[in-house]
Amino acid sequence: MLSSATTKLVQSETKLFLRDPIALFFGLVFPSVLLLALGGFFPGFADEPSADLGFLRYIDAYTPIAIGLGLATLGLVTLAPILGTYRQFGILRRLRTTPIHPARLLWAQMALHLVVAILALVGAMTVAVVAFDVVFPENVVAFVFVFLLGAGAIFSVGLLVGALARTTSAAAAIGMSIYFPLLFLGGVWIPRQVMPDGLRLVSDLTPLGAAVAAMDDAWFAGTLSVAPLLVMAAYIVVVGFLAIRVFRWE
């Protein structure tokens, strides 16, 4: 009975996600579109390696950035406002009067967003490797591990925003005000490799910056570096725990 309720919740949330063209575009296909646009239209992006980027091409450096951007979009632009809406509409409160705890709806949403993130990753990787000859990740296991850790860290921030915002618009506003600084520090406008040292240090401490750094290492050097892993783990433990503690059902 209970497992069937969880299945139905995931099914129902998936259908609703698929009916939202904006979430679908930005959450699922935007990382691929970004790579196609950058690699296809920006002169020199997919040509020669650059010494500034540690002898990667721009398209190489931007592959983990685009994947990270996808995670940030899902966590802050779609997940957080959905939770705000569910609180505003009284959907969480209504669930509390059923035998099913509304936490199950949160887990359904997190699971759904993780699946969409993985699909977005597969899309972006395919574009990078097939269209622009980006090397296949040197260490796939390490890469998948840091990707999942990064998803956990960024979704924890989205969950915290969604835990507190009373309405859709509040969640969207708070989400956006975190989203753009995160993108900047994650290297969307200036890749981390060419950031000034001070800025890169700040970037290292953000969930997206740490995720991009760790994905870079696993993808191009095949290594796992400790510092970004610790940063991401800290976000999951501290922010994720805080989100669960302060979560308001109404």
Added chain:
Amino acid sequence: MAVIQVENLIKNYGGVNVVDGISFSVNAGEIFGIVGPNGAGKTTTVESVSGLRQPDSGSISVLGLDPQRDHYEVAQRVGVQLQESRLQDKIRVHEALDLYASFYDTPADWRSLLDRLGLEGKADARYTNLSGGQKQRLAVALALIGTPEIAILDELTTGLDPQARRDVWGTIEQIRDSGVTVVLVTHFMEEAERLCDRIMVVDQGRALALDTPNGLIQRIGAGQLIRFRPSAHVDDAELTALAGVEGVGRKGEMVEIAGTDDAVHAVTSFLAQRQIIAHELRIEQNSLEDAYLALTKEAK
């Protein structure tokens, strides 16, 4: 047999007792109404009964269970429609019903539920495309999807047009007829008078009265208000002297007489003897609304 028993319920928000010592019990198979002005504590009371709120003191027993401690069991057996709660815009009616059905051990068949609630043909409609009345009937359907023994309906008809409201009333009577006990929170007296077997009047967190609709009306006396436009002059003093007449007043050409049941007969025979015709004759009884206003005014 009592299916809900509330003893001395107190709920405090920010230093104010929103519910301040309310006690009542609801019998199996009745429609139990809770009426009162906005902010009287009606919603907090039923939300405590549903297990959404933890009372500060007092005891609540629902089907012999504690809504806090035995939340799962109570939720299986009590269906709730909440005030100001809605669904996702893009969910379809049958998807919402199918989803909620999966939460319960003994779900109802949602197709027959839709038929019963007059929503047949709306199964594939998206929530956002339903009318206000249809949304409320869907909320009732979701409250009934787990085949509950008790249905708690909070401000079900607020914001509905008169026709939609009457349709929902029919639905509520049907629910009771199917053996489900109904707790109905409303601030429409006409609705409470028409539907409820017993009514609790709540104001400022306290229960002012608990009685049948008729019992509540009797409390302020079985008053009658007789109005008419006489075809010829009648003397106020003669009218006042009639049996059962308590007061005589005038509004333009209209005469207004307040009195007991006896006054109606006395006034009509008085007019007949003098061959005076009572144009636009209307006789109004005290309604639940009058009783309610008298009760809540008394409390202030």
